[in-house]
Amino acid sequence: MAPTTKTVAQLNPQGFYLGPTTADACQIVPGDWLIPAGAVDAPLPRTLQPLECARYAPSVDAADPWDYLPDYSRATVYSVATGERIDVPPGWTLAEAGGTLQQPGATEPEPAATLQDAQAELQRAAAAMRWTVETGGITVAGVRIGTAIEDQNRITSVIANAQAAGVQAVDFKALSGWVSLTLPELGAVAARIALHVQRCYSAERAHSEAIDALDSLQAAHAYDLRAGWPSTTDSPQTPPTPSQQEQDQ
Numbered sequence: 607m608a609p610t611t612k613t614v615a616q617l618n619p620q621g622f623y624l625g626p627t628t629a630d631a632c633q634i635v636p637g638d639w640l641i642p643a644g645a646v647d648a649p650l651p652r653t654l655q656p657l658e659c660a661r662y663a664p665s666v667d668a669a670d671p672w673d674y675l676p677d678y679s680r681a682t683v684y685s686v687a688t689g690e691r692i693d694v695p696p697g698w699t700l701a702e703a704g705g706t707l708q709q710p711g712a713t714e715p716e717p718a719a720t721l722q723d724a725q726a727e728l729q730r731a732a733a734a735m736r737w738t739v740e741t742g743g744i745t746v747a748g749v750r751i752g753t754a755i756e757d758q759n760r761i762t763s764v765i766a767n768a769q770a771a772g773v774q775a776v777d778f779k780a781l782s783g784w785v786s787l788t789l790p791e792l793g794a795v796a797a798r799i800a801l802h803v804q805r806c807y808s809a810e811r812a813h814s815e816a817i818d819a820l821d822s823l824q825a826a827h828a829y830d831l832r833a834g835w836p837s838t839t840d841s842p843q844t845p846p847t848p849s850q851q852e853q854d855q
Contacts, residue, residue, distance in 0.1 A: 608631070608636075609631065610630065610631045611628050611629065611630055611631065612628070612629050612631075612639060612647075613626045613627070613628060613629075613650065614626070614627055614628070614629045614639075614641055614642070614645045614646060614647050614648070615627075615645060615646050615647075615648050615649075615650055615651070615662070616642065616644060616645045617644050617645065617646060617662055618644070619644070620661070620696075621661050621662045621663075621754075621755055621756075622659055622660070622661050622662075622696050622697070623650075623651050623659065623660040623661070623662065623672065626650055627642050627645050628642075629641045629642060629645065629647065646662055648662065648664070648671050649669070649670065649671070651670075651672040651674070652670070652672075652674075654674070654677075657676060657677055657678060657681060658674055658675070658676065658677055659674075659675055659676070659677035659679075659696045659697065660672040660673065660674055660675070661673045661675060661696075661697060661737065662755065663737075663755065664755075665803060665807075673733060673737060674733070675696065675697040675730065675733055675734050675737065676697065676698065676699050676700075676730045676731075676734060677696045677697070678694040678698065678700060678703070678705070678707075679693070679694055679695060679696045681694070681707065682707070682709075683700065683703065683705040683706070683707060684705060684706050684707075684708070684709055684710055685704060685705060686704050686705060686706050687704060689710035692704075692705055697734050697737055698734060699727070699730060699731040699734050701731060702731070702734060702735075702738075720823070721820065721821075721822065721823045721826055724820075724823055724826035724827065725817050725818065725820060725826060728813075728817045728820075728826060728829055728831065729814060729817055731831055732810050732813040732814055732817065732831055733810060735810075735813075735831055735832075735835065736806050736807065736809065736810035736835075739806050739809075739835045739836065739838070740753060740802070740803055740806040740807075741753055741754040741755070742838060743781055743838060744798065744799065744802050744838045745838060746795060746798055748782075749780045749782055749785055750780055750781040750782035751780050751781065751795055751798075751799065752780070752781050753799050753802060753803065757799070758796075758799055758800075758803070761792065761795060761796045761799065762796065764776055764778070764792065765789060765792055765793060765796060768789055768792075769789065773789070774788060774789060775787060775788045775789070776789070776792060778792065778795075802836060802838070805836035806835070806836060809834050809835050809836060812834055813831060813834065816829075817829065
């Protein structure tokens with residue numbers, strides 16, 4: 607007897623894993639599943655460590671389509687600048703948030719970090735930095751385009767549906783406002799996003815390998831994570847341009 611339910615991954619609006627949920631078999635189309643809203647039919651993430659979260663990133667690895675990032679959202683974190691308690695979004699490192707787990711004024715010193723601890727924190731910070739750059743958007747011909755996973759999926763869907771319907775141009779809502787794009791122009795935008803995403807992963811890999819090669823705690827403390835990330839502005843490649851209808855306005 608064919609199964610009537612299956613376990614799928616429930617996500618929040620930002621793509622972070624919330625937990626397993628159940629999808630029911632479709633009674634109308636055999637083999638299809640009724641996936642709950644906000645869930646994805648994907649392997650569940652591995653067991654998460656304390657202060658760790660998973661964000662759905664199907665372009666990473668089909669077998670394990672998750673980014674494993676730091677998660678201080680439920681921890682008590684203090685601002686380094688003010689000493690007040692602050693909220694840290696999932697995926698952010700303490701350095702990015704300007705926070706510390708050590709309560710200001712506490713007499714107990716923080717334990718000395720080992721090289722391995724510093725490398726692990728740098729690896730998490732590199733992954734978080736890659737995600738920030740990857741999903742922060744790019745500017746193409748003066749138009750700000752979203753590059754989050756939902757943006758990537760939306761453009762792919764628009765292109766496929768427009769081609770199926772024989773539509774030659776579409777109204778597209780970019781981060782900077784509405785533009786009218788032909789399908790070739792929208793395809794160029796999709797290609798630019800794909801190139802941006804790949805460059806982000808290449809940059810993270812370069813950082814990851816450099817971090818693994820660090821041979822001292824001093825070198826780890828001096829390591830600069832800010833270098834080597836791709837630009838989010840126009841590249842020398844020919845950018846997509848507004849359609850003739852938009853130019854005439």
